[in-house]
Amino acid sequence: MDSFGNLAANLLERCTGTGKERAAQLEKLYFENAKKLKDVRNLESAEICQKADIVGLTTTGAAKQRALLNHLKPKIVVVEEAAEVLESHVVCALSTSCQQLVLIGDHQQLRPPVTVYKLAKDYFLDVSLFERLIKNGMEPCVLGVQHRMRPEIARLIVPSIYPTLENHSSVLEYPDVRGMASNVFFLAHTEQEVEDNEGKSHLNPYEVDLSLALARHLIMQGYTPEQITILTTYSGQLLHFFKVRRSHSAVQSVRISVVDNFQGEENDIIILSLVRSNVDENIGFLRIENRICVALSRAKHGFYMIGNMQNLQGKSRLWNGISRILDNDGQIGPDFGLRCDVHGVVTQAHKVTDFPPEGGCMNKCSSKMPCGHICPKMCHADDRDHALVKCQELCTRFCPVGHPCPKKCFAVCNPCVKRMIPECGHEVDLPCSTEPTRALCKKMCASELPCGHLCKKKCCEPCNQADCVEPLTTIKVNLCGHHVTLSCKDFHEATLDCEHLCKGTCGECFNGRVHRACDEKCGRSLVCGHICNVNCGISCPPCGLKCQYSCSHSKCGHKCCEPCTPCKEKCPWSCQHKTCTKKCGDPCNRSRCDEPCKKTLPCGHFCAGLCGEICPPLCRVCDKEKLTEFIMLGNEDEEDAKFVFLPDCGHCIEVEAMDKWMDTDGGGQIQQKCCPRCKTPIKVCMRYGDIIKNVYGDIAKAKMKIFQSKGNPLEFSNHCSAKLTRCRKIVRKCEELVNSTLGAINKNLDAIEQQRVRISTREYQAASRELDRFEYVRAYFVLQSTPSFPVLGASSPENELIQRLLMKNIRVLENEQKVELRAAMETLGVKLKTGLGITDKERREIVQALGMGQGHWFKCPNGHIYAIGDCGGASVESRCNECQARIGGTGHRLLGDNRLAGEMDGAARPAWPQ
Numbered sequence: 036m037d038s039f040g041n042l043a044a045n046l047l048e049r050c051t052g053t054g055k056e057r058a059a060q061l062e063k064l065y066f067e068n069a070k071k072l073k074d075v076r077n078l079e080s081a082e083i084c085q086k087a088d089i090v091g092l093t094t095t096g097a098a099k100q101r102a103l104l105n106h107l108k109p110k111i112v113v114v115e116e117a118a119e120v121l122e123s124h125v126v127c128a129l130s131t132s133c134q135q136l137v138l139i140g141d142h143q144q145l146r147p148p149v150t151v152y153k154l155a156k157d158y159f160l161d162v163s164l165f166e167r168l169i170k171n172g173m174e175p176c177v178l179g180v181q182h183r184m185r186p187e188i189a190r191l192i193v194p195s196i197y198p199t200l201e202n203h204s205s206v207l208e209y210p211d212v213r214g215m216a217s218n219v220f221f222l223a224h225t226e227q228e229v230e231d232n233e234g235k236s237h238l239n240p241y242e243v244d245l246s247l248a249l250a251r252h253l254i255m256q257g258y259t260p261e262q263i264t265i266l267t268t269y270s271g272q273l274l275h276f277f278k279v280r281r282s283h284s285a286v287q288s289v290r291i292s293v294v295d296n297f298q299g300e301e302n303d304i305i306i307l308s309l310v311r312s313n314v315d316e317n318i319g320f321l322r323i324e325n326r327i328c329v330a331l332s333r334a335k336h337g338f339y340m341i342g343n344m345q346n347l348q349g350k351s352r353l354w355n356g357i358s359r360i361l362d363n364d365g366q367i368g369p370d371f372g373l374r375c376d377v378h379g380v381v382t383q384a385h386k387v388t389d390f391p392p393e394g395g396c397m398n399k400c401s402s403k404m405p406c407g408h409i410c411p412k413m414c415h416a417d418d419r420d421h422a423l424v425k426c427q428e429l430c431t432r433f434c435p436v437g438h439p440c441p442k443k444c445f446a447v448c449n450p451c452v453k454r455m456i457p458e459c460g461h462e463v464d465l466p467c468s469t470e471p472t473r474a475l476c477k478k479m480c481a482s483e484l485p486c487g488h489l490c491k492k493k494c495c496e497p498c499n500q501a502d503c504v505e506p507l508t509t510i511k512v513n514l515c516g517h518h519v520t521l522s523c524k525d526f527h528e529a530t531l532d533c534e535h536l537c538k539g540t541c542g543e544c545f546n547g548r549v550h551r552a553c554d555e556k557c558g559r560s561l562v563c564g565h566i567c568n569v570n571c572g573i574s575c576p577p578c579g580l581k582c583q584y585s586c587s588h589s590k591c592g593h594k595c596c597e598p599c600t601p602c603k604e605k606c607p608w609s610c611q612h613k614t615c616t617k618k619c620g621d622p623c624n625r626s627r628c629d630e631p632c633k634k635t636l637p638c639g640h641f642c643a644g645l646c647g648e649i650c651p652p653l654c655r656v657c658d659k660e661k662l663t664e665f666i667m668l669g670n671e672d673e674e675d676a677k678f679v680f681l682p683d684c685g686h687c688i689e690v691e692a693m694d695k696w697m698d699t700d701g702g703g704q705i706q707q708k709c710c711p712r713c714k715t716p717i718k719v720c721m722r723y724g725d726i727i728k729n730v731y732g733d734i735a736k737a738k739m740k741i742f743q744s745k746g747n748p749l750e751f752s753n754h755c756s757a758k759l760t761r762c763r764k765i766v767r768k769c770e771e772l773v774n775s776t777l778g779a780i781n782k783n784l785d786a787i788e789q790q791r792v793r794i795s796t797r798e799y800q801a802a803s804r805e806l807d808r809f810e811y812v813r814a815y816f817v818l819q820s821t822p823s824f825p826v827l828g829a830s831s832p833e834n835e836l837i838q839r840l841l842m843k844n845i846r847v848l849e850n851e852q853k854v855e856l857r858a859a860m861e862t863l864g865v866k867l868k869t870g871l872g873i874t875d876k877e878r879r880e881i882v883q884a885l886g887m888g889q890g891h892w893f894k895c896p897n898g899h900i901y902a903i904g905d906c907g908g909a910s911v912e913s914r915c916n917e918c919q920a921r922i923g924g925t926g927h928r929l930l931g932d933n934r935l936a937g938e939m940d941g942a943a944r945p946a947w948p949q
């Protein structure tokens with residue numbers, strides 16, 4: 036075991052030894068290569084620097100770059116701030132090539148920092164080469180004019196530190212510090228310093244708070260944070276500054292530094308916190324004049340010191356002298372003087388709360404702002420033109436049409452304000468200059484439609500019952516003076532004129548006044564005999580089937596609705612007794628021949644037919660039963676009864692009865708003659724050729740009439756439009772009514788625009804009724820527009836009746852209602868203007884509105900005007916609404932004491948002759 040242990044130890048030693056050896060070799064190699072690399076880099080730097088006229092280095096850098104300096108061989112070496120550089124550092128920067136050494140510095144400012152205090156104190160290691168040369172009698176070149184400080188600041192160090200330093204003219208023109216009563220001030224206090232946490236430095240919280248408050252005050256005067264530097268003499272105070280500053284947003288960018296680090300630098304305004312203040316009157320570093328010199332010579336425009344001058348002047352000759360200078364000029368005291376140019380006052384401040392919050396003074400600003408209001412803020416140093424103030428007063432401006440702006444003064448006057456629309460009561464945003472009309476209201480309407488449902492459209496859209504899509508519910512109408520409740524269903528279950536049920540909704544059918552078109556199949560028999568197969572709602576159009584007319588020569592090839600072309604062949608109606616000499620298509624010029632046919636049938640019996648006609652296929656004897664099974668109460672039972680054969684259906688009809696049947700007048704009705712037995716139209720039968728031709732002639736005329744009838748959409752459209760235009764003018768005010776009526780009529784006009792070739796009689800009638808109603812409304816508006824209406828008409832029973840029967844009646848106007856309306860209007864017209872007494876325009880409008888021809892206007896024995904409708908003939912007696920005198924008459928005879936009122940319509944005689 037021992038031998039194994041020895042072996043292991045031996046091996047380990049050998050291995051370790053080998054490793055150490057190798058490591059040493061590598062280390063040596065590394066250093067050699069590192070040196071080579073350094074040399075190469077130096078060479079590279081030297082190459083670059085060689086091309087430069089001036090090469091700048093720190094003294095530490097120069098000591099490190101000895102090789103570079105040796106390579107560059109600088110002949111002139113300039114050392115800036117040489118009084119603050121250790122002599123050894125300057126020596127390191129020199130090389131054998133140096134021919135001139137220029138030292139720039141101020142030995143009266145801070146000396147080079149020395150880490151070991153004893154070396155500085157006992158061996159003067161902190162004395163720079165610069166200072167030593169001067170102290171040893173070398174004559175320096177001294178700058179005699181300073182360009183930095185205003186004289187008020189310079190006099191703190193001249194002549195006490197620099198006996199002959201003069202001020203350059205440029206520093207005499209520096210502006211006064213804004214917001215301060217003095218450009219230089221020493222705030223003298225006795226607030227005690229405290230030691231920092233580690234007991235190595237000192238801090239004075241009072242000075243920290245006051246310095247930051249002063250810095251903020253100066254920033255509010257418009258200085259940038261970069262123009263202000265806070266200097267302090269202790270690092271403990273510096274750290275406390277940093278700590279407290281965190282809660283002072285305005286001063287975050289203000290530089291805070293210890294004096295020693297600010298040598299060689301300057302700023303427009305310096306705040307100096309001297310820190311030391313204690314009962315022992317120990318002023319520490321503040322005794323060192325070099326440091327005082329640096330601290331007092333950094334400010335250009337304004338210099339503010341905070342410290343315990345009592346302590347300082349007692350322990351320092353220099354501070355004592357400074358105190359006296361300051362005292363002489365009133366620049367030392369317990370408070371900073373903060374000047375307010377706005378109010379011309381100086382606020383004394385020795386604690387944070389003394390500083391005016393807005394940088395001015397403790398008064399209210401009270402300046403007049405550009406808007407004309409008085410600034411309500413505390414006196415503020417910034418924003419003196421009040422460009423950023425948001426004035427909270429009410430705006431005093433007016434819009435172009437004179438509405439006051441309701442916003443606050445600072446807000447941009449918005450041309451839009453909330454406006455109430457009188458018609459609907461909604462409030463909308465509208466420019467003042469825009470008239471608030473309902474057409475601009477985008478809110479939901481919610482007005483009640485005549486059917487009782489609420490309008491579901493936007494307020495700006497016209498209410499139209501035609502758009503009502505409500506399901507069947509109850510509605511209210513004021514139809515007869517009673518307030519009744521009807522179901523919308525009542526309208527929808529209406530039976531149309533065509534006898535089909537209406538399938539429309541409440542809105543679609545305008546409360547039953549204008550039903551939607553019936554979409555059932557028509558099924559009516561047309562004049563031509565064909566069955567109409569189009570929708571029921573459309574009036575029967577001209578028949579499109581093939582014409583059934585034929586003669587012995589040809590069949591008509593036209594459409595049924597088109598007129599037939601008369602046959603030009605010779606009329607074939609001829610027998611041994613009579614002959615027609617006309618053309619086949621013209622009326623015949625011979626009469627019927629009543630002679631029996633002389634032909635003998637194959638059975639041996641005589642033919643039962645007539646001379647010149649087609650022989651009946653049945654024998655009077657052999658087929659008697661069959662021949663006489665259809666009895667028309669003619670001579671069927673007679674032995675010599677003669678029969679007419681009708682080729683269209685094959686029936687044989689006794690001639691005397693048949694003649695009567697054919698000669699019977701249709702009562703003005705145009706219809707084809709047909710077989711009395713089977714109703715088949717008779718198109719071919721020479722005996723009745725004349726009648727057949729005449730009927731076809733009548734049918735052709737009827738076809739033409741259908742083409743030109745009132746069903747002509749274009750004519751109908753023009754008729755409606757003309758009437759509407761006339762009515763619209765006067766009832767424009769009554770939007771709802773106009774829209775409702777227009778809706779009903781436009782429905783028909785729309786149909787026409789959709790290229791409808793026909794409109795039904797019912798549609799025509801409905802639209803005409805609506806136009807009629809509209810005319811009544813127009814007449815009513817004429818009366819309403821008379822000046823005396825509000826006093827004499829509005830509360831009259833006639834007006835009430837018109838309102839009830841016309842304006843509030845959503846149903847079809849019945850004829851009796853029209854009569855009542857006319858009478859009420861006449862009476863009302865008379866009441867409003869006794870005699871005629873109306874303007875000529877009004878007279879014309881009334882006459883036109885009632886739409887009667889000339890000669891319908893009469894007057895009672897006392898001269899009160901009334902009208903008689905229909906034919907104009909008096910058919911009923913009544914009483915004058917004005918004077919109760921008898922008016923009208925009976926049997927188309929006017930009462931003797933009543934007269935024609937030709938002054939109304941210019942009629943010379945009554946419409947119904949008396």
Ligand SMILES: Nc1ncnc2c1ncn2[C@@H]1O[C@H](COP(=O)(O)OP(=O)(O)OP(=O)(O)O)[C@@H](O)[C@H]1O
Nearest residue numbers: 140141144178181182183184205298299300301332
């Ligand atoms: N000839 C000049 N003309 C105008 N301004 C000058 C001139 N010389 C110096 N100044 C201005 O004077 C101020 C002080 O100059 P500079 O910092 O060079 O002096 P300094 O002697 O280095 O000061 P310190 O050592 O006390 O910091 C600077 O604001 C500088 O711009």
